[in-house]
Amino acid sequence: RRKPLPTSGELVEGILKGDVTILSRAVTLVESLSHEHQAIAQEVIEKCLPYSGNSRRIGITGVPGAGKSTSIDVFGLHILKDGGKLAVLAIDPSSERTKGSILGDKTRMERLAVHPSAFIRPSPSAGSLGGVARKTRETIVLCEAAGYNNIFVETVGVGQSETAVHSMVDFFLLIQLAGTGDELQGIKRGIMEMADGIVINKADGDNVDRARLAQAQFRSALHLFPPTMSGWIPEVLCYSGYYDLGIAEVWEMIDRYFKFVKDNGYFERKRQEQARYWMYETINEQLRNHFYSNPEVERLLIEKENRVLSNVQSSFTAARDVLDYYFTQK
Amino acid sequence: RRKPLPTSGELVEGILKGDVTILSRAVTLVESLSHEHQAIAQEVIEKCLPYSGNSRRIGITGVPGAGKSTSIDVFGLHILKDGGKLAVLAIDPSSERTKGSILGDKTRMERLAVHPSAFIRPSPSAGSLGGVARKTRETIVLCEAAGYNNIFVETVGVGQSETAVHSMVDFFLLIQLAGTGDELQGIKRGIMEMADGIVINKADGDNVDRARLAQAQFRSALHLFPPTMSGWIPEVLCYSGYYDLGIAEVWEMIDRYFKFVKDNGYFERKRQEQARYWMYETINEQLRNHFYSNPEVERLLIEKENRVLSNVQSSFTAARDVLDYYFTQK
Structure with missing residues (x-):
């Protein structure tokens, strides 16, 4: 063993001070399969719980090529201008297979990667979706206890992981591209209806007209959808991650959403439902594991x-x- | 005990002859909670299996007020004109609570209710969704063995039962009304994306223009959806159940669908996936039951x-x- 294992008390102390190295070590224990590591991790999570919850948890999804990494980079810089801290996590149960397609390449978030208030953590390595999602949710607790008041959870929009992400975030953002053809091939049915906001990327240069058209189409399509549980009417906006256009408008929308659901009580209710959901989801997953193994x-x-x-x-x-x-x- | 229990052999013989009274008795055993009844029912299902599968299984959903019963009545008469037989089943896990909202009132299918080639069976009484859905799926096997080559499975479009129905039918039809407001309040998010066809009812009289507008809106909305697994492009049609208008067009669409998925192999593949799904779904449900009880x-x-x-x-x-x-x- 290279380093002696820290105690849960040491880890919690470091996390509460916002020590990034200690936070990283704790997340590594959360992700570990070793029983010894898990025992410490669970103690740390338990002790961090009272300090968690005070953040905006935002799910961000979009097919490969939609420009998620570039967008997260500019979104992150935008919100950090006002202070605060940002943790960027990911759920990608296939990451071992695809060699870490999500966040594997931190260089695509070049500015965020070197920002002192940003903590970027790739998806836990492959496992069952339930297991990967559980680890991400536990990591959210640790990040919040460490003072990260903005949490992004990224997924690829092609598998089942969106449902898992949806069950751990407050706001679900879908990044789309203009066009109704090939660009959408990769996305999964049902995801559009989960979105609290749809943002159309690459609305720049020659592409502006197509993006505006797509915006109008998505807007009228959303009118046909049944109302959301929150009462919020999902909005559709255009932006350009690469040229840094329309970013403020996207975050004004997200701010409006948080004000809306905090005022009508949905924010708190959804968080409670999510906590309950994860308890039962964990039970059901373990019952299945015990049987199928x-x-x-x-x-x-x-x-x-x-x-x-x-x-x-x-x-x-x-x-x-x-x-x-x-x-x-x- | 009023009547002695029939043997599984007697039941199978009657079912294969198309005897409706015996089919009904067998379905009652499928729905029974008694172990003795279940043992016989499972034997009957097993023996009917080799004679099952030869039907079109069609899920029909829509909120209360969309005119499902009237539509099923005219749809049923339309397909029975060419011969064959039709079984109309339902999944409504809330039926005990709502006193049998679905198919409870056979009088709304007045012509089908007295048609010699139609078999109408209300939803099994309340229970877990998994249990109710399983019983409906088992009933499909019995109906097919009894020569019913058209199976309708009805739901209300407001709960989780649509996913269950979707997992046991070949084609999923969503009945909508014109208008983008209150009429849609009841339907659940995610259902639109499951539909292989959307049909807009009450396209008659003063309402024709609104229905045509809704048709155009749904059509352009569906263009924005990701492609279906089958490769089929969902269609949107107008009709009037009450005035018997446009019914032939709806069934021409459904005929086209079946030709399409039989040609490309999706029909058979989906049926196999569904059989596998139900095996694992049953296992997972029983594991949960054992724990939670x-x-x-x-x-x-x-x-x-x-x-x-x-x-x-x-x-x-x-x-x-x-x-x-x-x-x-x-």
Whole structure:
């Protein structure tokens, strides 16, 4: 072992002082698979909880190529002008496969990467989505305790991770490009309806007209959607991350949102629902893990799945057979 | 006991002959909570499986007031003109609470209710969504074995049941009304993006212009959505259930869809995915049931939930504590 493990007390003390090195070590323990590390991490989270919660948690999604990193760079600089601190996290369950497509390349956030008030942390390495999401949510608690009053959580908009992000942020921002064709190929259905704001990037130069057209189209499309739970009407704006245009307007919208949901009580209610959600989500994930990691269950599932797919056995009796084995065996 | 229980062999024989009384009895056993009834039901389903699958399974959703029952009545008559048989099922986990809002009132399908080739079955009475959905899916197998080559599954479009329906049908039809305001209040976000077809009802009389406008709006909105998994481009049509206008066009669209997905292989692939989905969904539901129905777990959950909501304990250690109790206790 290179370094002795710090105690949870030392970590908490450092985190509360805003010590970035200690915060990083604590996040590493949160992400670790070792039981010893997890035990310390859980103590640290518990002790940081009373100091957490005081931030704006913002989910940012968009397909690769939408310009997420450049945008996060300018968005981050914009909000840090007024002081405060910013943590940029990511959820990408596939990061091991794709060699860290998200935030792997900090150079794309060149200015934020060297900013003293910004903490950038790539996605925890691959694991189940539930596991990766849980770690990110725990990291939010630590960052908040360390005084980060703005949290960005980034995803790629192509998988299931958006639902996970949506369940841990206050505001969900979707970055789109002008055009109704190929640019949208990558995004997943259902994501548009989660957005509290849609922002169209690359509204610059020759592209301004197309971006304005897309804005009008998205606006009228959103009118057809059912109302949001918060009562907020999602807005559609144009901006250019590269040329730093329209950034203030995007953040005025986000400010308006926070004022709106804090006034009508939705902010607090949603945070409570999210805490409850994560408790039950964790339970359900662990129940599944315990079942699916049983070697005999794994073997039986393959056999049963084949029977189901060849229409020899119904989905329900196949499930029952595997469950019978599992529950009698223990 | 009023009647002796039939054997599974007797039931299967009757079902395969298309005997409606016997089909009804078998469905009642599928819906029963009694272990004895379930044992027979599962045998019947297993024996019917090889005779199932040969139908078009169509999900139909829309908020109360959209005119679902009237529409199903005319849709049903339209397809039965060419022969064949139609089963109309429903998923409404709230049916006990709302006293059977769906299909409870067969009189709204007045012509279908007395049609010799139609079998109408209300939603199984209340239970967990998973349970209700599972029973509906099992009923589909029995209906198909009884020769019903068209299956409608109805829902109200306001809860989570649409995801369940979506996972058991080939085509998902959303009934909408003209207008962008109050009429949509009831529908849930995310449902529009599930639809393979959107049909605007009450396009008659004074309302035709508004319906056409809504059609144009939905069409352009759908262009902004990401492509569907099937490659099919969802269509938007106007019709009038009450005045029997545009019904043929709706079914020509549905016919086109089935030709399209059968040609490109998506039909078969989706059916297989659905069978697999239901196997795992059943397993996960039973794992959860086993856990949450444990009295001491129930008590602990209430206690832990309060600690989580008052920010005294993290969602994750709260979950861990309850799981520790559950797994050591057994």
